[in-house]
Amino acid sequence: MKALRSALAGAALGVALGGCQTTTNGTEQSDAAAARANMQLGSAYLQQGNLPVAKDKLERAVKQAPRDPAIHGLLAMLYLRLGEESRAEGEYRAALALAPRDPDLLNNYAVFLCGAGRIDEGVARFQEAARNPLYRTPWPTRMRACACTVPGAMQRPSPCMRAHCRCNPTTPRPPRSWSSCCSPRIAPPTPTAA
8 A cells, every 4th residue: 555655646746746847847938938939929010100019029038938049130220220339239249159150140240240330240240141051142242342432332333343343154143333343244344544
């Protein structure tokens, strides 16, 4: 009888602990699902320009999934739009600490660095992103690296951009403002001596 009670007590403890484990796992899964939903909503609100709601959703998401680099990347973009550059940089750094080779995060951080006047750092991040063989859009990233080095380069093609275009004639068409740079029908402008 004593042995039966011990066995039943052990089985009850096992069921109780197993139930706790399932509850914890269920909570983790529900936090992940909630974080994903809040991230998607926050991203949509950010794109629509509804910054207060985007902030609420993304801050909730990061509390629910603090190790998700995509959430940190979106928070960085939000804080940048809010004019909170130091918080934006902190979120970019947090995102890259979690996913140091993510080309999209590297590209976005490079845009931030160039906008902050940290040209060398920005170009290095652009180049790091463009070298990633899994990156889907390395060409625009290379062009942004060129644009980072020349003020106003997005309005007129720089020598860096023209050189890149000559080397990559099969790349997608660039923005209209400097489309003549890469058009196979139009020769790139030649520099004039001053």
